[in-house]
Amino acid sequence: DQQVKQNSPSLSVQEGRISILNCDYTNSMFDYFLWYKKYPAEGPTFLISISSIKDKNEDGRFTVFLNKSAKHLSLHIVPSQPGDSAVYFCAASDQITGANNLFFGTGTRLTVIP
């Protein structure tokens, strides 16, 4: 049973506009959340993270929002650039196993149109 869900397999956005990628989770014990970005034929690379004690974390063009009551997080990319075209994975770790086991979503393929 998928504990981290990314319900949109793909998203297309015009260059310069905002990209919003969504992620839902079911395990209330998750306390740390990460976003990874993956280009074809490469491994995922870390993008941004957020602890459950915060509701927002910002790093340049990337902002992650966490809504614990809704068990929902989102990644905002502003402005979107063609180089942002990749698959984005949401991941979470829980208070029991800690960071030894990350649970990943199925990914959302973002295409930024020039």
Added chain:
Amino acid sequence: NAGVTQTPKFQVLKTGQSMTLQCAQDMNHEYMSWYRQDPGMGLRLIHYSVGAGITDQGEVPNGYNVSRSTTEDFPLRLLSAAPSQTSVYFCASRYSLGRQNSPLHFGNGTRLTVT
């Protein structure tokens, strides 16, 4: 630094054959792990290690063995390959002790096909 290096990049096996996927990292990371990526399933943890001589099972360990004799290397062994093990395998590492939330660094993956 080379980061996390996985070999081979591609492999085709027949059912019942055995092989070892190699993973090495040069960042002195205590934690290393193996994930598999399948369509519609995301990445799932197979096995992990928090240091030399210590290994533990992840979400999908059946059919795989691991060992950790050095900090740098964490090979994944398939003793008798099955078509269900057709997947893309990623090795990842990170700092562990005292830095529980340090991000994972991934290798570029091994694409395995079992016929």
